[in-house]
Amino acid sequence: MKIESPVLGALDIADDKLIEFPNGLSGFEDLRRFALLHDEDAGTPGLHLLLAVDSPDLVFSVTEPANISVHFELSLTDEESATIGLEDPAGAVVLVILRRTEADPDKPETAGLMANYMAPLVLNLATRRGLQKVMTRVDCEVTLRSV
Numbered sequence: 001m002k003i004e005s006p007v008l009g010a011l012d013i014a015d016d017k018l019i020e021f022p023n024g025l026s027g028f029e030d031l032r033r034f035a036l037l038h039d040e041d042a043g044t045p046g047l048h049l050l051l052a053v054d055s056p057d058l059v060f061s062v063t064e065p066a067n068i069s070v071h072f073e074l075s076l077t078d079e080e081s082a083t084i085g086l087e088d089p090a091g092a093v094v095l096v097i098l099r100r101t102e103a104d105p106d107k108p109e110t111a112g113l114m115a116n117y118m119a120p121l122v123l124n125l126a127t128r129r130g131l132q133k134v135m136t137r138v139d140c141e142v143t144l145r146s147v
Contacts, residue, residue, distance in 0.1 A: 060097050
């Protein structure tokens with residue numbers, strides 16, 4: 001599939017890079033097809049781009065929590081598992097959406113990279129289906145490891 005992205009330029013995306021989100025993502029419920037991309041030459045292992053196929057100007061930076069030294073676990077309901085065709089939890093990949101924040105001049109500690117743990121993405125790469133698990137409260141254990 002050929003896509004012209006204002007952000008990433010001309011892309012030829014293989015079918016095995018497409019992920020369907022049957023319910024869309026928060027704020028983008030009408031967008032259901034995304035391409036999971038990684039630039040091997042970018043020098044940032046574990047960082048992926050999630051490109052909205054039907055709105056190619058929308059690109060999210062995503063990574064597995066372990067890539068930023070965070071241990072993160074969550075539970076899916078039976079309905080959520082069925083939505084993505086997940087029979088074995090070991091087949092799930094959890095990603096968090098990242099965003100860069102600029103420093104407030106009065107608070108330089110506010111600059112950096114923020115990860116959204118309240119709405120992680122859960123992918124079943126075997127079925128190429130995913131969902132965004134929006135949580136109203138963190139009911140999980142988060143472990144930070146220094147590297």
